[in-house]
Amino acid sequence: MVEFRIDRHSGVATYVQIVQQTKQALRLGLLQPGDRLPTAREVVEATAINPNTVLKAYRELEREGLVEARRGLGTFVRRSLGAAPADSPLRAELEEWAAKAVDAGLDRDDVAALFTAVLDKHFQGEGS
Amino acid sequence: MSDTALEATGLGKRFGRRGGWALRDAAFRLPAGRVCALVGPNGAGKSTLLALAAGLLPPTEGRLTVLGGTPAGARARVGFVAQDKPLYPQLTVAETLRMGADLNPERWDAATAEQVVAGGDLDPRSRIRSLSGGQRTRVALALALGKRPELLLLDEPMADLDPLARHELMGTLMAEAAQYGTTIVMSSHVVAELEDSCDHLLLAGSGRIRLAGEIDDLLAAHLRVSGAAESTDLSAHTVVESRVTGRQLTALIRPAGPLPGDLRTSVPSLEELVLAHLRNPGAPALSAAPAVTQGSAA
Amino acid sequence: MTAVTTPAAVRRPHLTRWVLRLHRPELVAWAGLVLLGAALLLWLGGPLTDAAADGWRQYNACDWSDKCSYDQDAILRYKDAYNYLTLPLAALPLLVGAWAGAALTGRELESGTAQLAWAQGVTPARWLATRLALPAVAVTAGTSLLVFLHHRAWSAARGRIGTAKSWWDPWTFHTNGPSTVALALAALAVGALAGLTLRRALPALAVSLVATAGVWGLAQWLMPHLWPAVTRVTGLKHGYDGLYSGITVDQGLVTRTGEHIPEPVCSAHTTEECLRMFEKRNAVGFFHTYHPYAHYGPLQLTTSALALALAGLFTVAAFLVLRRLTGALRPGKGATA
Numbered sequence: 001m002v003e004f005r006i007d008r009h010s011g012v013a014t015y016v017q018i019v020q021q022t023k024q025a026l027r028l029g030l031l032q033p034g035d036r037l038p039t040a041r042e043v044v045e046a047t048a049i050n051p052n053t054v055l056k057a058y059r060e061l062e063r064e065g066l067v068e069a070r071r072g073l074g075t076f077v078r079r080s081l082g083a084a085p086a087d088s089p090l091r092a093e094l095e096e097w098a099a100k101a102v103d104a105g106l107d108r109d110d111v112a113a114l115f116t117a118v119l120d121k122h123f124q125g126e127g128s
Numbered sequence: 129m130s131d132t133a134l135e136a137t138g139l140g141k142r143f144g145r146r147g148g149w150a151l152r153d154a155a156f157r158l159p160a161g162r163v164c165a166l167v168g169p170n171g172a173g174k175s176t177l178l179a180l181a182a183g184l185l186p187p188t189e190g191r192l193t194v195l196g197g198t199p200a201g202a203r204a205r206v207g208f209v210a211q212d213k214p215l216y217p218q219l220t221v222a223e224t225l226r227m228g229a230d231l232n233p234e235r236w237d238a239a240t241a242e243q244v245v246a247g248g249d250l251d252p253r254s255r256i257r258s259l260s261g262g263q264r265t266r267v268a269l270a271l272a273l274g275k276r277p278e279l280l281l282l283d284e285p286m287a288d289l290d291p292l293a294r295h296e297l298m299g300t301l302m303a304e305a306a307q308y309g310t311t312i313v314m315s316s317h318v319v320a321e322l323e324d325s326c327d328h329l330l331l332a333g334s335g336r337i338r339l340a341g342e343i344d345d346l347l348a349a350h351l352r353v354s355g356a357a358e359s360t361d362l363s364a365h366t367v368v369e370s371r372v373t374g375r376q377l378t379a380l381i382r383p384a385g386p387l388p389g390d391l392r393t394s395v396p397s398l399e400e401l402v403l404a405h406l407r408n409p410g411a412p413a414l415s416a417a418p419a420v421t422q423g424s425a426a
Numbered sequence: 427m428t429a430v431t432t433p434a435a436v437r438r439p440h441l442t443r444w445v446l447r448l449h450r451p452e453l454v455a456w457a458g459l460v461l462l463g464a465a466l467l468l469w470l471g472g473p474l475t476d477a478a479a480d481g482w483r484q485y486n487a488c489d490w491s492d493k494c495s496y497d498q499d500a501i502l503r504y505k506d507a508y509n510y511l512t513l514p515l516a517a518l519p520l521l522v523g524a525w526a527g528a529a530l531t532g533r534e535l536e537s538g539t540a541q542l543a544w545a546q547g548v549t550p551a552r553w554l555a556t557r558l559a560l561p562a563v564a565v566t567a568g569t570s571l572l573v574f575l576h577h578r579a580w581s582a583a584r585g586r587i588g589t590a591k592s593w594w595d596p597w598t599f600h601t602n603g604p605s606t607v608a609l610a611l612a613a614l615a616v617g618a619l620a621g622l623t624l625r626r627a628l629p630a631l632a633v634s635l636v637a638t639a640g641v642w643g644l645a646q647w648l649m650p651h652l653w654p655a656v657t658r659v660t661g662l663k664h665g666y667d668g669l670y671s672g673i674t675v676d677q678g679l680v681t682r683t684g685e686h687i688p689e690p691v692c693s694a695h696t697t698e699e700c701l702r703m704f705e706k707r708n709a710v711g712f713f714h715t716y717h718p719y720a721h722y723g724p725l726q727l728t729t730s731a732l733a734l735a736l737a738g739l740f741t742v743a744a745f746l747v748l749r750r751l752t753g754a755l756r757p758g759k760g761a762t763a
Contacts, residue, residue, distance in 0.1 A: 006324065014324060044302030048295050049324045051161050051306035184541050186753030200549075200753055208545035214538030216448055223447070230440040231546035275546065 002031060002038065006047050014049055018057035026066065026081040037067060037075040130196030133279050133311035134158040134181055136337075138190035140178050149335050152189070156330060156340035156352040157416055158313065160278075163305055165322035165343075166315040167402055168332030169221045174315040175211055177332065178281045181313070182208035195278055204234075207277030209286045211321055213268040217257035221250055221267055228271045241274030241302070247296055261288035269297060273304060280304075283312040286321055298325055319402045331402055341416025343398060349416060354378040355391040368411040369404040380404040382414065439547045441556045441560070444538035449530070453564060456522060460568035463515065464575055469578030470507050478504030479586035505589050508579075515576055516597045519569040520642060521653055524634040526561035527617020531744075532630035535621065550752045554745060561614055569607045577602040593722055594673045596646060603726035608733035609645060614639040615740030622747040627678060650675045652728035657715040662701050666714045673717040673725075679709040686713055 002025045004018050012020075026029040040054040058075050061067045069075045101111050139154040158164055166174050179185040180192055183199035183206070184277050194202040211306035215224060225245065229236040245252070248266040250259070256267065265288045272280060280301070287295045289421070302325055304310050313330075329346055331339035339346055350368070353360075357377040362370065365387075370379035380396055387393065405411055446453065477500035485501075488494030531554070534540035544550050580602055583590040591598040600606045617634035624630045654674045658667040666677060678688045690707065692700035717725060 008324060039306075041303045041306040044306050045299040047296035047324075048302055050327045051302055052163075052327045053324075054306075179541075182541075182545055184544055184752055186750070203549070204545065204547050206545070208541075210538050210541055210545075212538055213543045216539055216542075218448060218451075227444050227447075230444060231548055232542070233439055234547070271542075272545075273610065 004043055004047060006049055015053045015057040018043075018054060019060050022061055022066070027083055029080070030082070031077050032081055033077050034099075035077045036073075037077070039074055040092065049069065066095070130202070130278040131160050131234075132157055132193065133160045133162070133195060134313070135193040136190065139177075139184060139187055139192050140189040141173075141180060142188045151180070151335050154337045156337055158311065158328060160195075160311050160328070161305075161309045162311055162328040162342075163302070163326045163401075164311070164313045164330055165319070165326035166313055166332065167317070167319050167322065168315075168338075169317055169406060172332035173335045174317075174332050175283050177330075178208070178283050178313065179210075180314060181279075182206055182281050184208070189417060192240060195217075204232075205278045207272035207275045207280040209265075209268045209272045209282045209285055211287075213261075213264045213288070215256045215264060216273075218255065220255050221245060222251050222252035224256060224267055225252075225270060225274065228274045232275045235276045235341075237274050237276045240276070241270040244270035244273055244297070244300060247300070248293065256386045262290060262293055262327045265289055266293070266297065269300075273300070278310060280310055280312045282312065284316060285314050286316065294321075301325070302387075305383065313364075316326070319399045323398050329398070331405060333406050334409060336413065337419035338411075338413050339401070340417075341414070346414070347395055347398065349381050349382055349414065350396050351381055351387070352378070352394045352400065353381060353387065353391045355388070360388065360391065366412060369408045429627065439552075441543075441548055441552060442560065442690035445556050445560050449528060449560075456564055456568060459518070460571060463511070463572045466507075466511055467515075467572065467579050470504070470511055471575065471582045474500075474504045474507055475579065475582045479583070482586065482588050485588075501587070501589065504583070508583075508591065511727060512576065512591070512597045512601050515572055515601045516606060519565055519572075519606055520613040521635070521636050523561070523565050523613030524617040524638045525611040525631060526565065527558070527614040527619075528621045528634040529617075529627050529629035530557050530561065531618050531621030532624060533621075533627035535625040536627050544752065551745065551747055554622075554748050557723065558614065558618055558741060558744075559581055560672045564612045566607055569610050570604070573601060573603065573606050584730070587624060587679050593669075593719055594717070599649075599722075599726075603722075603730070605645070605726055605729040605733060606625065608730035608737065609638075609642055612641050612733045612737040615744060616641060619740045619744040619747065622744050629713065641733070641736055644736075645729055648731045649673075649725060649733060652732060653717065653721055653724045655715045655717050655721070657713055659711055659713045661711045662704060662709065664712070666712045668714050668716055671716075672719060672721070674714065675717070676713075676715040679704055679707070680711045681708040682710055683708070 002022060004021050006014055006017055010017065022031065022037070031037075037058065040051045040058075043054045044047070044051045057069065058069065061073070062069060066081070067075050068078050080113060098111065101114075108113070135157045136154045140149055140152040142149045153175065154173075166177065168174050176185070178418045180187055181194055181199060183194070183201075183203045192199055195205055196202075199206075214229075219227065225238070225241050228241060229238060244266060248263055250263055250266065257265065259267065265285065269282075269285065272282070285301075286298070289297065301312060301314075305312055314322060314326075327343055329339055329343050330337060331343065353362070355377055357372045357375050360377050362379055362381055362422075365384045366382040368382065370377060370381075381402065442533075477497065479480060481497035481500040484494075484496035488496065531540070534543070534557075540550075540553065543553050580591070580593075580598060592601070593599065600609070613634070616637045617630065620634040620637065621627070621630040624633065650673050659680055660667045669677075676686070678686055679690075687707075687709075689712075692703055692705070694700050694703065
């Protein structure tokens with residue numbers, strides 16, 4: 001079971017935070033196919049956010065085919081997200097690149113800014 | 129059941145024959161199942177509107193439909209917590225809840241009421257007069273929630289609560305809304321307090337309803353724009369607020385068509401939207417949810 | 427969401443139990459007061475009256491002889507006790523009624539607990555009805571008992587004690603019969619009306635006390651005219667008939683033509699001179715219009731009816747004020763505009 005943590009000051013819409021945190025849990029294997037997501041009641045009781053926000057996030061996840069709502073039972077995970085395994089070649093390349101960045105004298109913030117800019121360029125319209 | 133929790137047309141309330149209008153020309157529709165923030169500065173008419181909806185005051189003019197009927201007829205299905213959280217001081221907490229059960233024999237939900245009280249570490253045997261403001265709020269909310277209302281009207285419900293209790297009770301309210309589809313209207317003069325919990329907004333200012341509608345729709349209907357003061361012409365749009373700093377013009381507008389390409393635009397936050405409307409009483413009111421008149425209002 | 431149950435299965439809210447619970451201290455105090463009053467009235471009508479009557483018998487037996495002793499203390503004790511019991515009995519039910527009416531409605535509106543009740547499953551009309559009916563029952567029961575015991579004590583002294591109050595003494599008149607109960611109910615309704623109008627307990631209490639005094643004064647002023655009085659005509663030599671035996675409505679001279687005129691002021695030193703002066707004004711006799719003791723019952727009943735009618739009027743007014751305050755009193759009645 002996941003527990004959503006809503007950050008009011010992140011500037012990210014609340015339902016997007018729920019979508020992101022669910023995907024994160026899928027990537028990390030915290031949620032497996034067949035698992036039940038917390039009910040809207042459970043989420044709002046803990047977070048004090050609007051129930052319709054939770055339902056909107058769940059609809060979004062359902063639209064992406066990640067979960068399915070079963071009438072009267074709850075919302076269940078359909079498939080997991082292809083996580084980037086720790087030993088994938090992509091990760092090795094990123095490690096290599098990060099080492100170069102350190103050598104070049106970039107600090108953490110510089111790297112993060114650079115990384116975000118590139119992400120923004122390549123993943124336009126995926127909403128964050 | 130009606131799909132409309134509250135519907136007002138030309139609603140007005142004046143206290144005394146010569147008194148000022150506490151509320152005037154209010155027209156809005158609140159669909160059932162919404163959690164509505166009733167926001168506005170002190171004296172804007174929030175409490176008056178809630179008391180009208182609770183069937184505790186008769187309107188001076190206009191019409192207010194509550195759950196598809198008259199406010200008085202809907203009283204049994206409406207929960208109301210007044211701003212000063214009145215309770216009988218001589219009763220104990222347990223007696224107050226028993227009274228709620230006795231006075232609402234058809235709908236009383238003892239488990240919910242007791243759960244709300246239990247969350248506050250309250251001794252059921254303590255007298256109401258010995259409670260703190262926050263504890264009284266808790267008992268008043270328990271009384272209103274125990275009634276299992278279809279429409280819950282809360283006047284400044286969170287004012288006396290510490291942040292922890294505020295979060296917990298807001299969670300309880302949201303859970304109620306999630307499970308039973310309860311329509312909730314809560315007033316506050318602090319927008320931020322309600323932003324995450326509400327999906328609908330009624331903005332009151334100087335006795336008028338300035339904004340009414342789904343929060344998402346209201347935000348989508350407005351834009352924050354900034355550009356060069358000299359070359360920017362916004363006359364085609366509804367300008368809620370505009371300010372010139374040096375050569376820079378920033379404005380909150382309701383776009384009525386395409387905007388000049390050299391303007392930088394962003395979606396305003398709810399707080400920006402509310403403050404801009406309160407600072408500019410001359411800006412036209414907006415009701416984003418059209419007041420659908422439905423046949424069941426008889 | 428749950429469907430609303432059909433009217434056939436309607437369970438009514440138990441409002442009565444809670445009004446009793448909320449005002450338990452006041453009810454206990456009233457019950458205590460009534461019991462104390464009852465005990466004192468039994469004492470007055472029994473031992474005190476007997477002792478004073480003995481004193482009066484001794485006194486009458488003395489026949490102005492020099493050496494005579496009688497129990498003067500017993501006579502004075504009776505007189506004090508009678509006065510100190512009659513006056514509160516005449517006033518207290520009215521005060522209690524006004525207080526109950528004003529405090530129960532005014533305080534609830536002031537603190538917002540009235541709205542709390544209306545926001546529960548209680549209509550404003552039922553709320554007010556209960557808040558009037560329960561004190562009405564309490565005041566009626568307690569006052570009726572006290573009035574009955576007072577009448578009993580007063581009757582026990584009649585003809586046995588020289589200083590016993592006459593039936594027409596204003597305080598005695600009311601405390602001997604149901605008019606005190608009716609006036610207390612009028613005070614209760616006045617209090618409720620003031621409470622609803624002013625919506626604050628203390629001003630409502632002050633206003634209702636003044637208004638209650640007004641109601642009492644009005645009832646006392648109208649009382650002699652609520653039943654036809656008898657008129658006795660007597661010759662000039664005979665003097666007035668029935669004076670100091672009942673409630674005088676009018677008195678004066680009868681002229682040769684049968685006209686009733688007020689008795690002229692006579693500053694002469696002797697009765698003879700005055701009578702001669704009256705004769706000069708064509709007077710042939712005296713008339714005295716009054717209520718004899720036989721009228722006590724009818725006067726009590728008509729005065730009570732008057733007070734009850736006022737109570738009814740004030741109650742209707744209270745409900746009208748409540749309707750203006752809250753809109754429709756019952757669901758389904760009255761429009762929203």
